[in-house]
Amino acid sequence: MVLKVYGSTDSPCTQRLALICHEKRVPFELFVVDMKGGEHKSATYVEKQPFGQIPYIDDDGFILFESRAICRYICAKYPDQGTPLVPKDPKALALMEQGASIESTNFDFNVSVIVGEKFNPMRGFTTNEALVSERLALLTTRLAGYEAILGKQKYIAGDELTLVDLFHIPYGEFLLRLGVDILVNGSFPNVSRWWKDISSRPTWKKVHAGLVSVQSYD
Ligand SMILES: N[C@@H](CCC(=O)N[C@@H](CS)C(=O)NCC(=O)O)C(=O)O
Known part of the structure; x- marks a missing residue:
């Protein structure tokens, strides 16, 4: 199942994780969160991201937020795919x-x-x-x-x-x-x-x- 990314096109934190997806060649589907409409502060959203911020991911039911943690997770899951970004030594x-x-x-x-x-x-x-x-x-x-x-x-x-x-x-x-x-x-x-x-x-x-x-x- 393709990685689901909940974020926004002009959010630096969403861009950070998209950049790492490109480097690691991990396909993803972007679900744009309606920030202007306050979707990120809704009860259903904060169930996934308790701070009401973007981005978060849903990887086949595994929910993770904090863009840098997500980037590390992608690198850990695909160590030998795309650009090697995390040293083994x-x-x-x-x-x-x-x-x-x-x-x-x-x-x-x-x-x-x-x-x-x-x-x-x-x-x-x-x-x-x-x-x-x-x-x-x-x-x-x-x-x-x-x-x-x-x-x-x-x-x-x-x-x-x-x-x-x-x-x-x-x-x-x-x-x-x-x-x-x-x-x-x-x-x-x-x-x-x-x-x-x-x-x-x-x-x-x-x-x-x-x-x-x-x-x-x-
Ligand atoms: N440390 C978090 C920061 C997330 C963050 O600040 N996201 C911004 C957009 S780039 C946001 O959702 N701002 C709305 C808010 O904080 O209410 C991460 O790296 O994911």
Whole structure:
């Protein structure tokens, strides 16, 4: 039975898991959740996702939410299919987990707030500019750490691409779309080199062009 994805085409978290499906060549069917109509807060929805957020998956009755956990599940279920994104060697795996914490605490922590605040006017709220400046300053400090890592190796966890590099793409792309060019503007040349590499992957281009269900991969 094809993997069912409940999410939205323009949600970075749904895009994250679609990207991994493309990399692992796992077909999926997208069920668009009516966020504007509040479907994600309905009683039937929160039975599946208690926080009333997207995305979640239904894999033949197995319900899972949290986009990064879903990505890990897909990689665990299909270890030898598509791009190898999770190392088997314990030390390489530990470095990937270190990278996952880096993404969560240094990148997502700041970028999700910046993106959310900048989107506020489109939702009828005011942007908290002081908070945006604070998080941009913190992000800049943290990108200096990225620059140090990426000055020594090609990717976050070593010289091989892993899941954690790809975790950055959807929110990184939103930052660019909102006019924050910190990932490409040249202040961090190795970050810029890394960003161009990962964001030019055909799998991401496919997600970016429009997130739709995939019946099969040739
Ligand atoms: N950590 C969660 C975050 C999920 C999340 O924040 N989803 C957003 C859309 S990208 C959402 O549902 N927002 C609506 C809300 O929080 O009420 C994940 O990675 O799945």
